[in-house]
Amino acid sequence: MKQLIKLRVNGEDYEAYVPVHKTLLEVLREDLNLTGTKHGCELGECGACTVLVDGEPTLSCLTLPIEIQGREILTVEGLAHNGTPHPLQTAFAELSAAQCGYCTPGMLISAKALLDHDPHPARDDIRQALSGNLCRCTGYSKIIEAVELAAERR
Amino acid sequence: MTDELTLIGKPLPKVDALGKVTGETKYADDLAMPRMLHAKILGCHYPHARIKHIGTARAQALPGVVAIITGADLPVKYGNLPVSQDETGLAGDKGRFVGDPIAAVAAVDEETAERAIDLIDVEYEELPAFMSVEDVLTKEGEPIQDYGDQGNVHKMVALEFGDTESGFAAADYVREDTFFYQGNTHLPMEEHAVVAHYTADGKLTLWSSTQCPHYVHRALSKALAIAPSRVRIIATPVGGGFGGKSDPLPHEVAAAKLSMITGRPVKIALTREEVFYAHRGRHPVLMWAKTGVRKDGSITAMHFKTFLDGGAYGSYGVASTYYTGALQPVTYKVPTYKFEGMRAFTNKPACGPKRGHGTPQPRFGMEIQLDKIAEAIGISPVDIRRKFVVDENSYTVNHLRITSCALGECIDKVAAASGFNDKHRKLPFGKGVGLACSSYLSGAGLPIYWNNMPHTSVQIKIDRGGGVAVLCGSTDIGQGSNSVLAYTVAEVLGVSLDAIQLTVSDTDLTPIDLGSYSSRVTFMMGNAAIEAASKLKKLIMEAAAEKLQLPVEALAAKNNSIYCIDDERRSLTFAQAAQLAEAKHGGLGAMGSYTPPKLAGPFRGSGVGPSPAYSYSACVAQVDVDPETGEIKVEKIWIAHDCGRAINPLLVIGQTEGSVYMGLGEALMEEQDFRRNQHKIPSLLDYKSLTMMDMPEVETILVEPIDPEGPFGAKEAGQGPLLPVPPAVANAVYDAVGVRIDELPITADKVLKALALKAEGKEPRVGPKGVPSFVFPEPVRVEPHPQAPKLRGA
Ligand code: FES
Numbered sequence A: 001m002k003q004l005i006k007l008r009v010n011g012e013d014y015e016a017y018v019p020v021h022k023t024l025l026e027v028l029r030e031d032l033n034l035t036g037t038k039h040g041c042e043l044g045e046c047g048a049c050t051v052l053v054d055g056e057p058t059l060s061c062l063t064l065p066i067e068i069q070g071r072e073i074l075t076v077e078g079l080a081h082n083g084t085p086h087p088l089q090t091a092f093a094e095l096s097a098a099q100c101g102y103c104t105p106g107m108l109i110s111a112k113a114l115l116d117h118d119p120h121p122a123r124d125d126i127r128q129a130l131s132g133n134l135c136r137c138t139g140y141s142k143i144i145e146a147v148e149l150a151a152e153r154r
Numbered sequence B: 001m002t003d004e005l006t007l008i009g010k011p012l013p014k015v016d017a018l019g020k021v022t023g024e025t026k027y028a029d030d031l032a033m034p035r036m037l038h039a040k041i042l043g044c045h046y047p048h049a050r051i052k053h054i055g056t057a058r059a060q061a062l063p064g065v066v067a068i069i070t071g072a073d074l075p076v077k078y079g080n081l082p083v084s085q086d087e088t089g090l091a092g093d094k095g096r097f098v099g100d101p102i103a104a105v106a107a108v109d110e111e112t113a114e115r116a117i118d119l120i121d122v123e124y125e126e127l128p129a130f131m132s133v134e135d136v137l138t139k140e141g142e143p144i145q146d147y148g149d150q151g152n153v154h155k156m157v158a159l160e161f162g163d164t165e166s167g168f169a170a171a172d173y174v175r176e177d178t179f180f181y182q183g184n185t186h187l188p189m190e191e192h193a194v195v196a197h198y199t200a201d202g203k204l205t206l207w208s209s210t211q212c213p214h215y216v217h218r219a220l221s222k223a224l225a226i227a228p229s230r231v232r233i234i235a236t237p238v239g240g241g242f243g244g245k246s247d248p249l250p251h252e253v254a255a256a257k258l259s260m261i262t263g264r265p266v267k268i269a270l271t272r273e274e275v276f277y278a279h280r281g282r283h284p285v286l287m288w289a290k291t292g293v294r295k296d297g298s299i300t301a302m303h304f305k306t307f308l309d310g311g312a313y314g315s316y317g318v319a320s321t322y323y324t325g326a327l328q329p330v331t332y333k334v335p336t337y338k339f340e341g342m343r344a345f346t347n348k349p350a351c352g353p354k355r356g357h358g359t360p361q362p363r364f365g366m367e368i369q370l371d372k373i374a375e376a377i378g379i380s381p382v383d384i385r386r387k388f389v390v391d392e393n394s395y396t397v398n399h400l401r402i403t404s405c406a407l408g409e410c411i412d413k414v415a416a417a418s419g420f421n422d423k424h425r426k427l428p429f430g431k432g433v434g435l436a437c438s439s440y441l442s443g444a445g446l447p448i449y450w451n452n453m454p455h456t457s458v459q460i461k462i463d464r465g466g467g468v469a470v471l472c473g474s475t476d477i478g479q480g481s482n483s484v485l486a487y488t489v490a491e492v493l494g495v496s497l498d499a500i501q502l503t504v505s506d507t508d509l510t511p512i513d514l515g516s517y518s519s520r521v522t523f524m525m526g527n528a529a530i531e532a533a534s535k536l537k538k539l540i541m542e543a544a545a546e547k548l549q550l551p552v553e554a555l556a557a558k559n560n561s562i563y564c565i566d567d568e569r570r571s572l573t574f575a576q577a578a579q580l581a582e583a584k585h586g587g588l589g590a591m592g593s594y595t596p597p598k599l600a601g602p603f604r605g606s607g608v609g610p611s612p613a614y615s616y617s618a619c620v621a622q623v624d625v626d627p628e629t630g631e632i633k634v635e636k637i638w639i640a641h642d643c644g645r646a647i648n649p650l651l652v653i654g655q656t657e658g659s660v661y662m663g664l665g666e667a668l669m670e671e672q673d674f675r676r677n678q679h680k681i682p683s684l685l686d687y688k689s690l691t692m693m694d695m696p697e698v699e700t701i702l703v704e705p706i707d708p709e710g711p712f713g714a715k716e717a718g719q720g721p722l723l724p725v726p727p728a729v730a731n732a733v734y735d736a737v738g739v740r741i742d743e744l745p746i747t748a749d750k751v752l753k754a755l756a757l758k759a760e761g762k763e764p765r766v767g768p769k770g771v772p773s774f775v776f777p778e779p780v781r782v783e784p785h786p787q788a789p790k791l792r793g794a
């Protein structure tokens, strides 16, 4: 069964006519062409698909769009402002916190939620906030440093 | 100061970093095309079963299903190694492990394809399953493959360099140990994906997350019987590889075939579970090691036996087998050496190359054994290593050529930084430190299929605006090869990075590079890039010299300018000079290539192990072990890595930290485990890996001898630093609580078990009891290389 859903993503309104059981991850990537959001499991185990829903980090692979119609969704595509990267994006690029880059959108989104909530987090708070985001490349050190750098600069 | 480097050695951001942080980078599964079909794969339900019949009628009848293929549609065998042509994409005669691809369905969407898969009726005849090396040596039944050295023994190797018997006779102390290194998998965050499109003109194009587009090109052309010129492979940016995307894989073949049948683009995106089946990961290896030393700790003889549990297909397994014996003599002086290895086919997903390819397992055994020996003869773990490091510009007993080596400095620095000597055997019960070292290749010295051609080539074109187009088949899997390529060319030509346009990993457009494996790319591509850029630089400098009426030697190129060294006002822009050169010579283009020097020794099997240069690492782990729970907390890792010159220290440190992370995962928790003939844990939740909470602080020390043959003196960073981590942790656990865990992963329950044995007064050790009594063939006896370390007094 398909139905029309209305989503507000990165400040823009979208409509999609999709099967009811399609996940937010799938709708973002397949129907709205917002492929910046990634997947590593589609079972809620890796954090690669993290987006913000009203500022809260949310696993899009476990979320049904129907439940969040009308709420503010933020994906990696919405982080930059008028083409100027978010300080987290700049810091990740500068410190090579993105190696293959596949976990990066999810990491950035989780980190943004953290900094919005706590502009100067301690190292352990960063570890805690990002512990649901797996990365196989970096050993995490550069990611932690990048979040700290972005926090310093904000 | 004209020879000062502008870009090389600087901590620059990667050239493709912004695409990755903005979500712009398109990975394979981000691609979509008009009329694109989605395909799903049916995996075999049994570990070993003859496929008697596949009924597709019910699936075919499902609305939305467009095409179904089975093994019958893919009869031609291919494989990465010429000696292991044992895959077809979809298995035809029989399935060889649970999950082995046997059929594929293309449909209008993924969901329909998935439903159709469930409607395929397969009739099987179950065959005895072989789930371990022991099964292979003791159980009767039809072999898994119809080739190999005997039954399910895929490969046997036996080599002896010098006379190990006299070596052991000359020793004051000899010990024998057994070790087990559990299998584990790459677990790239990106699940493999491919889009295949066979167009009306008979051309097949594949966009795939592969580390080796050239090998996919070769395999597809063979498997599908299409001329190589009609196949184009484009490696999309790879979301993590670590070796797992180096084989041509079944889903690539299946998607291509389905596209050929339907004439429409076909996508296959593997699920996480299927990624566990695609595997090609770390071989589980059971080992026996015997080492003899004199009182001072110098090694007189070493003998290794390895038993590799290979899984159902050959993959790179023959090379993996040799690698379990090749690099032991590359770190410390070993005057006599014997190696016997075997690989068994088992009914599990095929093992292959994972970061360190076949060398972390013996390194684990060797470095623990040295620790035990050091204690037994009463010398420090530092001395037993430091005093006997191989010499620069020497050869090993097994004919490997060593050029630069700064292992001694690595050991000194890591010991000093960690305060090793003040801590070892001196920390309170429960806390401990462990040391281990290693070495790794900077690229395999020989190609996987025999030929005399270069291993890589780089092409450069310069346009009139001063833009520099650089083309190479190399594939960026996150390690930063695109950046290394850009830095190298920009450095040689004296242009800024924004002048460089890269086109990479596209078999139609880019010259061949063998792929992102064996830590070969920086070394080989880097040298080819220098050669290509230098050819063009010569033309441009000559044209500029003519115009400025100066000798070429008086000029330098830097910051997009060609100028007189003594009077910088006399200058041309790079673009002006390029135009002059074009007017003089015609369009500006050049190729550069790299072929390693001939390094193979005079014996069969000498093709695995040689490398144009070896990297070296030394690692100290500090752990806190809770004797009540057995829980191990790694408090800190110090690692010193001899990478040659660091082309970009930021990226090298990133590779080192990533290697340490992966080594810790293997040391403490990662295992590709099987229960009741099935993969026990094909999910990210159950396959444990380190999270940000678990990862300790890592202090990386780069040691940078300038390698004589590396590009700007560089060697490698992507794999070597993983190797010393597991044995360093094992040695640290022993220092902390006095128990030996001789098998990976080192888990809390094993520590508790060993502590209980200790309390009972038994040998405080958990590890394999022995190795199978397997008769290896008579070893091939090889005279040690004349410049190898000598057995004193022999
Ligand atoms: S894809 Fe959503 S958590 Fe892994």
Ligand code: FES
Binding pocket: A097, A098, A099, A100, A101, A102, A103, A104, A134, A135, A136, A137, A138, B189, B239, B240, B478
């Ligand atoms: S950068 Fe590759 S998974 Fe994190």
